[in-house]
Amino acid sequence: MILFNYFAAAALFCLGLYAVITRRNLIKIVLGLSLMESSTYLLMVSLAYRSGSTAPLLVNPPKGQTPSSLVHGNVADPVLQNFCLTAVIIGVAVTGVFLTVVVRIAQHYNSIDADDIRAMRG
Amino acid sequence: MSDAALGSILPLAVACPLLGAVICPIVGRKSGQLALAIAATSLIGSCVVLGLEAPKVFGGRTVIVHFMGHWTPVHGHALGIGWAADPFGLVFALAAAVIGVVLVVYTMSAMAALGRGELGGFACLFLILDAGLIGAALTADLFNLFVWFEVAAIASYALTAFYLDRPMALEAAFKILVLTTIASFAIFVGAGFLYQDHGALNFAQLHDSIAAHGLRTADVVALGLLLAGFATKAGLIPFHAWLPDAHTAAPAPVSAMFSGLMVNLGIVAIARLVLQVFPSQHGLPMLGLLMGAGLLSAVVGSALALGQDNLKRLLAFDTVAQMGVLAVGFATAEKSGVTGAAYHLANHVAFKSLLFLTAGAIIHTLGVENLSEMGNLARRKPFLFAAFLLGIASIAGVPPLNGYSSRNLIHEGLISTHQLWALALLAVAEILTFAALAKAAWLMFLHPRGQPYGDERPLAPGMTLSLLVLGVLCLAFGLVPATLSSRVMAPAASGLLHPSVYSHGVLRAAAVGLPPLHVHSSFVSLEGLLSTGITLLAGGFVASHVVRHGVPRPVEMLRGLHTGSVNDYAMYSVLGIVVGVAVLRLAWTG
Numbered sequence: 263m264i265l266f267n268y269f270a271a272a273a274l275f276c277l278g279l280y281a282v283i284t285r286r287n288l289i290k291i292v293l294g295l296s297l298m299e300s301s302t303y304l305l306m307v308s309l310a311y312r313s314g315s316t317a318p319l320l321v322n323p324p325k326g327q328t329p330s331s332l333v334h335g336n337v338a339d340p341v342l343q344n345f346c347l348t349a350v351i352i353g354v355a356v357t358g359v360f361l362t363v364v365v366r367i368a369q370h371y372n373s374i375d376a377d378d379i380r381a382m383r384g
Numbered sequence: 385m386s387d388a389a390l391g392s393i394l395p396l397a398v399a400c401p402l403l404g405a406v407i408c409p410i411v412g413r414k415s416g417q418l419a420l421a422i423a424a425t426s427l428i429g430s431c432v433v434l435g436l437e438a439p440k441v442f443g444g445r446t447v448i449v450h451f452m453g454h455w456t457p458v459h460g461h462a463l464g465i466g467w468a469a470d471p472f473g474l475v476f477a478l479a480a481a482v483i484g485v486v487l488v489v490y491t492m493s494a495m496a497a498l499g500r501g502e503l504g505g506f507a508c509l510f511l512i513l514d515a516g517l518i519g520a521a522l523t524a525d526l527f528n529l530f531v532w533f534e535v536a537a538i539a540s541y542a543l544t545a546f547y548l549d550r551p552m553a554l555e556a557a558f559k560i561l562v563l564t565t566i567a568s569f570a571i572f573v574g575a576g577f578l579y580q581d582h583g584a585l586n587f588a589q590l591h592d593s594i595a596a597h598g599l600r601t602a603d604v605v606a607l608g609l610l611l612a613g614f615a616t617k618a619g620l621i622p623f624h625a626w627l628p629d630a631h632t633a634a635p636a637p638v639s640a641m642f643s644g645l646m647v648n649l650g651i652v653a654i655a656r657l658v659l660q661v662f663p664s665q666h667g668l669p670m671l672g673l674l675m676g677a678g679l680l681s682a683v684v685g686s687a688l689a690l691g692q693d694n695l696k697r698l699l700a701f702d703t704v705a706q707m708g709v710l711a712v713g714f715a716t717a718e719k720s721g722v723t724g725a726a727y728h729l730a731n732h733v734a735f736k737s738l739l740f741l742t743a744g745a746i747i748h749t750l751g752v753e754n755l756s757e758m759g760n761l762a763r764r765k766p767f768l769f770a771a772f773l774l775g776i777a778s779i780a781g782v783p784p785l786n787g788y789s790s791r792n793l794i795h796e797g798l799i800s801t802h803q804l805w806a807l808a809l810l811a812v813a814e815i816l817t818f819a820a821l822a823k824a825a826w827l828m829f830l831h832p833r834g835q836p837y838g839d840e841r842p843l844a845p846g847m848t849l850s851l852l853v854l855g856v857l858c859l860a861f862g863l864v865p866a867t868l869s870s871r872v873m874a875p876a877a878s879g880l881l882h883p884s885v886y887s888h889g890v891l892r893a894a895a896v897g898l899p900p901l902h903v904h905s906s907f908v909s910l911e912g913l914l915s916t917g918i919t920l921l922a923g924g925f926v927a928s929h930v931v932r933h934g935v936p937r938p939v940e941m942l943r944g945l946h947t948g949s950v951n952d953y954a955m956y957s958v959l960g961i962v963v964g965v966a967v968l969r970l971a972w973t974g
Binding site: 285302381 | 458531534537538541542545548551552555556557558561565566568569573575576577579585629691692697943944950951954958
């Protein structure tokens with residue numbers, strides 16, 4: 263538990279969200295979403311760290327020993343870090359698709375203003 | 385085959401289409417049709433694998449479990465990546481595989497004019513999307529559900545923008561990207577919170593842990609985030625804004641795939657979360673929230689459909705309404721209601737694919753997309769007229785078509801849980817749904833048209849064949865309601881309604897028998913026939929009123945909210961998430 267990181271993650275998330283909701287520039291919307299994404303990584307990595315934690319697989323420690331005596335120091339939870347790794351990969355793919363679409367939009371409309379790109383309404 | 389053998393072939397259901405997705409673009413360099421044939425073959429492979437599981441899963445009312453690399457659970461703690469084919473998941477997986485084949489066959493005819501590389505790419509993306517759906521149906525843990533959600537999502541972005549030279553497709557792709565990405569953050573963070581609190585991702589283990597340790601605020605927030613995320617995929621209001629745009633812009637088989645199958649992924653995940661993972665006795669108002677969202681989507685979605693001129697957009701809003709109906713069914717958490725919802729889910733796949741493919745066939749042969757440009761098609765295209773009427777009759781619940789039985793079961797669930805106001809709203813939604821479709825049918829097929837049509841393209845054999853297959857499915861699902869609901873859909877509902885039996889089957893590798901549910905489903909029920917009759921009469925009246933006097937004001941106001949601006953849509957989505965989480969937290973009495 264690192265409280266400061268939680269606040270930092272929340273602040274980053276809100277900043278990104280603000281950009282997505284208020285900016286009409288498509289590139290800025292993509293940047294805002296990337297910022298939100300990074301904030302979730304920070305949150306996950308911070309959730310993984312808990313003081314006094316041990317390796318998660320030590321369900322049955324040998325007789326006379328506890329999980330904490332087998333592992334020295336804190337072990338951050340690798341599952342949540344794995345979460346992040348997977349999400350980073352997905353995030354790269356999504357950002358790639360995002361920017362491709364924005365480039366195509368720029369070619370077709372000669373604009374990347376969200377207000378020009380709203381033919382479908384109602 | 386033994387349970388272990390059946391379990392070990394389970395991942396093949398996803399591996400087949402993924403393998404096909406690798407081969408298709410390579411083969412596509414030589415021949416596009418061959419690439420599509422390979423796509424169909426690999427999906428047939430999935431069908432075979434799932435078909436092998438079916439007798440055991442449905443007949444024995446059991447859950448087939450497989451842990452990758454045989455990392456089996458220890459003391460009720462899941463260690464490996466789990467697969468579980470419970471009856472409910474298998475219904476959706478089978479639907480995804482079978483309808484996938486039909487859609488590929490349709491594509492072979494409808495998109496034959498495209499280049500080789502394009503068809504290869506299309507086949508590849510289509511298979512990845514289908515693999516994502518099958519994987520999501522069969523996975524046993526939350527994180528893999530997120531991964532399959534993303535697999536399906538990334539393929540859906542590319543398929544939405546498949547006609548890269550159409551500006552509309554790019555616009556739709558950007559909107560689906562923004563909204564689905566926000567949804568994926570919600571699911572990601574929600575899964576992380578749940579894991580942090582319970583040290584588990586497996587549905588069964590999560591259920592056991594929540595039942596044993598109770599809920600904390602973080603869990604309630606996590607549930608709110610997860611529900612909102614999957615509601616975006618399901619197209620429930622207010623998360624639905626991507627759906628009509630994406631359907632309008634994408635090729636017809638892709639619209640059918642999105643509407644028939646992909647949105648169901650969201651509903652399947654929601655049903656699992658509220659019924660299988662979170663036990664209902666913790667004072668959590670999740671069923672009420674789902675009921676509210678479902679009714680809102682059903683009524684508003686069908687009202688919006690009434691105001692559309694673009695045929696595919698009309699059908700897309702109708703999908704929003706149908707997803708609402710499914711959410712209502714699951715939110716009853718009662719045997720008839722949940723059985724009906726599972727039944728309706730399978731029916732929706734059949735009739736909505738049929739309607740979208742018929743719409744695609746009309747657009748393909750005549751080159752017009754808007755209802756106002758159509759008319760007088762009944763004599764010109766009698767086959768398509770019949771197919772469209774069959775689809776409408778199925779949705780409206782005309783016996784002996786498939787919608788009749790599932791609709792009645794959902795009604796029965798609402799009656800037996802004494803939610804008559806919900807039943808009344810659902811009836812309004814059904815009337816509006818029929819009115820919107822009847823209006824479309826009138827304008828397309830019977831309304832006189834002034835000028836003659838331009839060049840007409842013939843209906844290719846693959847299109848005729850796939851429409852026939854879907855029509856037969858609509859009829860077949862309706863002809864055997866008693867068998868289907870007691871042998872297939874009741875076990876599916878039983879798996880959802882008995883989460884501890886499900887979790888025992890997954891975590892203890894025991895061949896559990898899910899308790900049988902006795903659901904009554906028959907043709908001759910006075911209430912059923914009466915409700916269908918009222919729907920048809922009132923719907924017909926509303927439709928004729930709209931055709932003569934135009935769209936009513938409230939519907940125009942609702943349409944005005946769909947500004948087309950991606951910022952607004954993101955705002956609706958975020959507001960939906962905030963309201964959902966707040967309602968869950970504030971009304972939580974645990």
